Amino acid sequence: MATQRSRRVNSRKRTSRTQKAGGKKKTYTKKPREVYPIPKGLPYDAVSYTLFFAGLILALIGFYLLWKGDDVASVITMVVGYVILIPIALYRRGRDKKSGEESASQ
Secondary structure, eight states: OHHHHHHHHHHSOOOSSEEEETTEEEEOOOOOOOOOOOOOSOSSOHHHHHHHHHHHHHHHHHHHHHHHTOHHHHHHHHHIIIIIIHHHHHHOOOBOTTTOSBOTTO
């Protein structure tokens, strides 16, 4: 019985882009892609970039202190850089999406 079923499946006509519907040939076209506007300006404000680079500098200082052998100070500076300053810089909203002005909540 499995051989009969596979024969039926293999005997079907395969059409990729066109199909006959009611004696007429119907062509399917792709849906046009949505075009999203390109945002103007930088996504963050100057304070966010300053916090991000301060966290990066603190993390690098922490690696330098770790290389020198000061374990406690290196851990503290890397935690402050990676866990506190960089996430604050990334989660902070500097500009309002609709108007492009500084947000009043920050």
